[in-house]
Amino acid sequence: MEALQQDLLPLAYMITPNIPEACRLLGIDQIRNEAEMQEAAKRLHELGPAYILLKGGHMQGERSVDILYDGRNMELLEAPRIDTPHTHGTGCTLSAAITAELAKGRSALEAAAAGKEYITAAIRHALAIGGGIGPTNHAAYRLYNN
Ligand SMILES: Nc1ncnc2c1ncn2[C@@H]1O[C@H](COP(=O)(O)OP(=O)(O)O)[C@@H](O)[C@H]1O
Numbered sequence: 001m002e003a004l005q006q007d008l009l010p011l012a013y014m015i016t017p018n019i020p021e022a023c024r025l026l027g028i029d030q031i032r033n034e035a036e037m038q039e040a041a042k043r044l045h046e047l048g049p050a051y052i053l054l055k056g057g058h059m060q061g062e063r064s065v066d067i068l069y070d071g072r073n074m075e076l077l078e079a080p081r082i083d084t085p086h087t088h089g090t091g092c093t094l095s096a097a098i099t100a101e102l103a104k105g106r107s108a109l110e111a112a113a114a115g116k117e118y119i120t121a122a123i124r125h126a127l128a129i130g131g132g133i134g135p136t137n138h139a140a141y142r143l144y145n146n
C-alpha cells in the first residue's frame with residue numbers, strides 16, 4: 001500500500017479505483033453519495049495521478065455514475081444501473097477499453113466516455129454462464145450499439 005501511494009500513483013496517467021479501493025487508498029471508512037465521491041476524487045488526485053476515474057458501480061441508485069477528475073474539471077459519466085448479478089470483470093473490462101481508446105490517440109475524457117459505453121453494453125448483455133457470477137459480454141458494444 002505504501003509503495004502504491006508513494007511510488008506508483010505519482011507515475012500513473014489514470015487510475016480507476018472502485019469505491020472500496022478508493023476508501024482503502026484514502027484510509028476512510030465509506031463513500032456514501034456523489035458529493036463524497038467528488039471529495040474522494042480530489043483527494044486521490046493529490047496522490048499524483050493525472051486523471052482519477054472513480055467508479056460508482058458499488059453505489060446504490062438508478063444510475064451508475066463514474067467521476068473523471070483531472071485536478072480542475074469534474075466530469076460525470078452516467079449510465080442506467082443494470083439489474084444483473086453477472087458483473088464479473090467489469091472493472092478490468094472498463095480499464096482495458098479505456099487503454100485501447102487512449103492507444104488510438106483519444107483524450108482521457110473521450111476514452112473514459114467510450115469505455116463507459118463499452119462496459120454498459122457489456123453488462124447489459126452479460127453472459128449467464130458458469131455456476132456463479134457470469135462475465136461481461138465483450139462483443140456487445142459491437143453487436144448491439146451500432
Ligand atoms: N449494475 C451495473 N449497471 C451498470 N453499470 C455498472 C453496474 N455495475 C458496475 N457498473 C459500471 O461498471 C464499471 C466498473 O465498476 P465497479 O463495479 O465500480 O468496479 P469494479 O468492477 O472494479 O468493482 C463502472 O463503469 C461502473 O459504473
Ligand SMILES: Cc1ncc(COP(=O)(O)O)c(C=O)c1O
Binds near residue numbers: 091
Ligand atoms: C485475475 C482477475 N482478478 C479479479 C478480477 C476482477 O473481477 P471482478 O470484477 O469480478 O471483481 C479480474 C478482472 O477481470 C481479473 O482478471
